Amino acid sequence: MPNQFLLIIKKTDEEKFRLFKIPKYNKQANEILKKNDSKYVWGLHKGVTNNAVWNKIKKNDKIYLTVEKETFKISGIVSKKKKNLKYGELIYPESSDRKQINYFLFFDKLDSCREPFGVLKKKSKSRIFSNEGIFEMKVESPPKKIKMIKIKKLPIEKNIAKAEKRRRKASQILARNSTRVKNLKEFYNNECQIEQCDFKLNYEKNGKIKPYSHVHHYNQLSKSLIDSLNNMIVLCPNHHAEFDFKVKLVHYDGKTIIDRKGKETGETIKFRGDHK
Secondary structure, three states: OOOEEEEEEOHHHHHHHHHHHOOOOOHHHHHHHHHOOOOEEEEEEHHHOOHHHHHHOOOOOEEEEEEOOOOOEEEEEEEEEEEOOOHHHHHOOOOOOHHHEEEEEEEEEEEEEOOOHHHHHHOEOOOOOOOOEEEEEOOOOOOOOOOOOOOOOOOOOOOHHHHHHHHHHHHHHOOOOHHHHHHHHHHOOOOOOEOOOOOOEEEEEOOEEEEEOEEEEOOOHHHHOOOOHHHEEEEOHHHHHHHHOOOEEEOOOOOEEEEOOOOEEEEEEOOOOOOO
């Protein structure tokens, strides 16, 4: 089973991290990527790289990359790793510590990750005291998924009421957690989390006017079967339809909205409190 590691990036390298995710590199860095058959590369400072941990990293291991306490994280599968004394000066020519950046991780693809920073930190095999470096994580077991119940047809369903009850029980297994959905909507006052959106919809029920909103799952519920707050945002019906039909998507930074071609739409997602 592949190992997992947490790579914490210092706050002063946020811009470097942003360019890494786009990706946007200089000519020399692109040549290095081509030479190593990869699309992304991240360099680590020798002063914060534990050799014992570095030696454990292998191809196909999973690396979680994040700035400390950042809302949105990414992960990548290692395609290659290298220790090189010259790459730092070529990839980061403007960094004052470029000569000390000697360890490099290469990736072919990056994926979004919405696990809170605190959760990732607790999964480390050793206590994390630094706000920078790479740490080995405990290999996590696959997330619990909602069980699918297959209804066996009886030869003769004599009791229609019992048959209907069995069907309802099975359908409820794939149902959303309505309490989480309701609480999240109330937390955002049923307002779309797209910062530039001012669309509001009301409906009447029992003589009262009530606001109307949708909750969207980043990872489709019917496929992922993961129904947690980290996988939800509140949207207006218009934006929900655009996300469902993949007219619009969320960028790796977790806030920027892009279209099908990867072009920014000028919209961003806003978060409150502990919902990140």
